[in-house]
Amino acid sequence: MSYMNTDEQEAVIHWKGRHLVVNAFAGTGKTSTLVRYALANPDTKMLYLAYNRAVRDEAERKFPFNVDCKTSHQLAWMQFGKHFKNRLTGNLRITDIARKLNTRHWALARTVLSALNHFLCSASAAPGYDHLPDEDERDGLDAEKILGAVQFLWNEMSRMDSTFPVTHDTYLKLFQLSSPDLSKRWDTILFDEAQDANPVTSALVLGQNCNVVLVGDRHQQIYRFRGADNALQDINLDEGFIELRLEGSKTHREWRVPVVRQLRVRLARLLAQAKLAGARPFDMLFDVNRFAPSRRHQDEYQYDETQALQSTRSFFRRLARDCGFAVTAHRFRHTLATELMKTPDRNLQLVKDLLGHSSVSTTMEYIELNMEIVGRTLETELALHTDICVDNQLHDLTVM
Numbered sequence: 001m002s003y004m005n006t007d008e009q010e011a012v013i014h015w016k017g018r019h020l021v022v023n024a025f026a027g028t029g030k031t032s033t034l035v036r037y038a039l040a041n042p043d044t045k046m047l048y049l050a051y052n053r054a055v056r057d058e059a060e061r062k063f064p065f066n067v068d069c070k071t072s073h074q075l076a077w078m079q080f081g082k083h084f085k086n087r088l089t090g091n092l093r094i095t096d097i098a099r100k101l102n103t104r105h106w107a108l109a110r111t112v113l114s115a116l117n118h119f120l121c122s123a124s125a126a127p128g129y130d131h132l133p134d135e136d137e138r139d140g141l142d143a144e145k146i147l148g149a150v151q152f153l154w155n156e157m158s159r160m161d162s163t164f165p166v167t168h169d170t171y172l173k174l175f176q177l178s179s180p181d182l183s184k185r186w187d188t189i190l191f192d193e194a195q196d197a198n199p200v201t202s203a204l205v206l207g208q209n210c211n212v213v214l215v216g217d218r219h220q221q222i223y224r225f226r227g228a229d230n231a232l233q234d235i236n237l238d239e240g241f242i243e244l245r246l247e248g249s250k251t252h253r254e255w256r257v258p259v260v261r262q263l264r265v266r267l268a269r270l271l272a273q274a275k276l277a278g279a280r281p282f283d284m285l286f287d288v289n290r291f292a293p294s295r296r297h298q299d300e301y302q303y304d305e306t307q308a309l310q311s312t313r314s315f316f317r318r319l320a321r322d323c324g325f326a327v328t329a330h331r332f333r334h335t336l337a338t339e340l341m342k343t344p345d346r347n348l349q350l351v352k353d354l355l356g357h358s359s360v361s362t363t364m365e366y367i368e369l370n371m372e373i374v375g376r377t378l379e380t381e382l383a384l385h386t387d388i389c390v391d392n393q394l395h396d397l398t399v400m
Contacts, residue, residue, distance in 0.1 A: 020214070038064050045185070046189070047182065050069060052071060072204060075204075079175055081172075088166055095109075101149055108139075111138055111146055114317070120170060120173045122199050123199040240258055340354075344364075
């Protein structure tokens with residue numbers, strides 16, 4: 001299959017420079033553009049940095065041999081991770097924290113665990129007050145006491161002779177703090193889906209001396225994705241859809257997604273509460289600060305993006321903590337598309353329209369070779385021929 005590059009893709013493919021930031025919307029062939037960039041520079045040693053193993057594995061099948069595809073944790077493993085392999089755990093438990101602090105104060109252990117995980121994913125050199133949960137989430141605990149416990153546990157985690165459990169984020173944090181020079185091995189870093197990166201990975205990439213290409217969609221950042229910025233007027237419950245738009249695109253393309261049954265009642269309640277709180281049709285719907293009980297003057301309310309992001313950030317931190325893994329809107333999108341494309345013959349057009357892809361070729365990238373599905377398909381197709389042969393043989397035997 002042949003592709004014709006857009007003007008924007010041509011500019012990326014033939015770029016020569018130190019740092020390039022590509023703000024590409026979902027469905028515009030971000031990864032395929034990087035593949036073509038790598039093909040156009042075969043003598044350049046490149047590192048494609050992926051945010052998880054599945055993305056890395058998929059990229060490895062697409063990129064040429066001059067590109068190494070790795071996750072940030074893979075980079076950190078050889079220098080730090082392997083030294084902690086006997087202490088590695090998927091996630092720290094509250095009981096791990098309580099045991100090390102020698103306390104049965106479970107609220108303290110839970111709060112310290114949240115702050116510690118926040119620090120590990122940050123770009124900071126040491127735990128600080130900005131890693132602590134919001135004041136209303138601290139159960140009345142003293143900030144000094146929480147921070148002191150976090151600092152103590154961080155020292156225990158990073159000590160080679162300690163027995164305290166270590167997570168994968170621990171050795172990644174140590175790797176970032178060691179200021180590694182990736183330019184000794186690679187000339188260029190390709191940082192795809194940059195909107196999904198946590199601060200520790202971003203700091204690792206941006207601190208390098210080699211060329212860096214950052215590709216992402218600023219409208220899909222975990223706290224700033226377009227789906228969280230819908231205005232009240234974009235919600236049409238009578239006809240059952242939400243209208244989305246690519247405001248940064250040249251065409252200002254719009255498309256609609258359905259309001260599913262499980263969401264309809266809750267969305268209607270949120271709309272009603274927003275209107276009672278003084279929200280107008282063009283105001284942002286998912287602005288949680290509008291509903292704060294401390295606000296008295298509805299008509300004087302001004303949307304504060306910083307406060308709105310902070311509230312949403314706190315929500316996603318709690319959600320990620322409860323789930324035990326990072327949660328982003330972008331991952332929801334990819335998971336949905338991948339599941340639907342397990343039956344591409346039925347869902348190809350559906351996924352294209354739902355995700356707002358401008359080209360079917362972009363949607364086709366979500367197809368994964370599933371052996372079970374391939375097997376069933378082959379059995380069905382072969383049966384059309386083998387069953388006919390069997391029927392004919394049975395007919396001949398009957399006649400004889």
